Amino acid sequence: MVSWKDKFPEELQKKIEEVDQKIASQLNKMDEQALYNQQRVLELFKKHHVAEEDLVDSTGYGYDDVGREKLEKIFADYFKTEDAYVRPQMVSGTHAISTALFSILRPGDTLYYLTGMPYDTIQEVIGVAGNNPGTMDEFNIKFSYTPLLENGKVDYETAQNTLQDDSNIKVVAIQRSRGYATRDSFTVKEIAEMIKFVKKLIPNAVIFIDNCYGEFSEAIEPTFYGADLMAGSLFKNAGAGIVKGGAFLVGNHDLIEGAAARLVAPGVGKGEGATWGYMRDFYQGFFMAPHTTVQAIKGSIYTAALLESMGMDVSPAWDAPRTDLVQTVIFHKPEPMIKFCACIQHYSAMNSYVDPVPSYMEGYEDKVIMASGSFTEGSTIELSSDGPLRAPYALYIQGGLSYEHVKVAISNAVNETFYK
The missing domain is CATH 3.90.1150.60 (Methioning gamme-lyase, C-terminal domain)
Structure with missing residues (x-):
């Protein structure tokens, strides 16, 4: 041959x-x-009785979309969270991250990155790079971060001082993937240690995970260890190359409701959002x-x-x-x-x-x-x-x-x- x-x-x-x-x-x-x-995925499809009718898409407002609601329950179950938000209206992982952070932070609050400077597109959202309208800086949302050690690991000593000194820190963000840095991506075990560290120092802070590129890469996920909110893209891992667009958030119920209000409108939230021609791809992509x-x-x-x-x-x-x-x-x-x-x-x-x-x-x-x-x-x-x-x-x-x-x-x- x-x-x-x-x-x-x-x-x-x-x-x-x-x-x-x-x-x-x-x-x-x-x-x-x-x-x-x-x-694990198969057991969840069985548990939630996924059927042909769940693959039917909604239009217009997207009210009473049974398949969409069931899929979000499957995501929440898989990631062991209270709730999930899985929508084609979020156009990318960056959009999901931006939606999540803007839904929590208010003028005067501080967004703090434990894992060093975030990657390029998030820098633009924050306002530390570029000159774009609508950044966090424009809304007087503060930003700080602790640079990583030379070996690419978290500088816990410096981070402890920062977390104790800044009473305005409302969100502590952890970026799993390396982005455009040369450091190693953080394993879930390492992220679990970070979550424990933060919760001990400032238990009321929201711990947010940028999980892009990470889903299904291990047998465990950061939300298993107490992360409050996590974002990912559906045309990366969780969509298996089948899904054509969209993103997701998983986490605490109140935070998911807040993100939905931010993406759509207060008072509407998760209730609206047509799935058009996406549901079959969303289900099949997550299964694969x-x-x-x-x-x-x-x-x-x-x-x-x-x-x-x-x-x-x-x-x-x-x-x-x-x-x-x-x-x-x-x-x-x-x-x-x-x-x-x-x-x-x-x-x-x-x-x-x-x-x-x-x-x-x-x-x-x-x-x-x-x-x-x-x-x-x-x-x-x-x-x-x-x-x-x-x-x-x-x-x-x-x-x-x-x-x-x-x-x-x-x-x-x-x-x-x-x-x-």
Whole structure:
């Protein structure tokens, strides 16, 4: 039989074979996790009696949308929270985060980030970057954060002083994923420690989790350990590449009601919001999420191992704990970063003939190079890569609907970047 890698140089073929053997046990662990999470999701579909009629969409105001209400109960059950808000009207994870924070914070309150400066689009929401209308700064909502230690971990000593000194801190935010930083993403175990730390010092503060890229990446979630409110995107992990748009919030009932009032209108809240043509995708996407998320993570493990064998600086390492989809590769120079990113575009299902060009994007301060030949625009559960054109020239690779696609694309990118 002709092998898919026959066209590669013998050296690369040998590296791929060695990587396959090395990572086999890690991939098996991820398969076991997918089985565990899939069983949990299936049990919830059974518990809530999901049926064909739940897939019927609503229009207009969206009153009495039975399928929408049942889906939100399933989300709340899965994340072990009091309530959930799952809507196509939230256009992205950033929109869900902005909605949640604006629903809680009032003029004079302080938003505090325990995990360092948040990533670019949230900086724009706060008003510390860009010059946009409607930011938190415009509403006199204060912002502070504690920089992370050199090893990328939380500086608890400094954070304790800040939390005790600022009586106006109303929301303590934790960002699970690394964003455009080179630090490791935080595991749920680490986040659980952060939650315990905050609740001991200021028990009345709202602990908010930006969980984008994190759902189903572990067998546990931050809300299991007392987080009050958490946001995620439906065209990332929780939608399995099936959902075309939308986002979700899960958390305490009063906070979910507040977020719904902020998104729609006071007095209306969760009662309105038509689901149009989304319900079948929402249900099917959530059902497939445990499997698809693990497919993407298995691809990240392969990516880390192969690029590590090429002498590249990768994070996380192939055998490190996984808590989200993101795999970082540091190129130290712009040229190979751009070339590798272009290769991923060229081995995508959509727009494979396109050459990505670094350019400015809404919500970002630097030029960004991005490869995303996805069926849904911006669907980072599908294979994509992006990164800002600034030192250390780190490319963030994430997603993959199938392990096979990631393996083919990354292997070809390594061949064309390093062997040609």
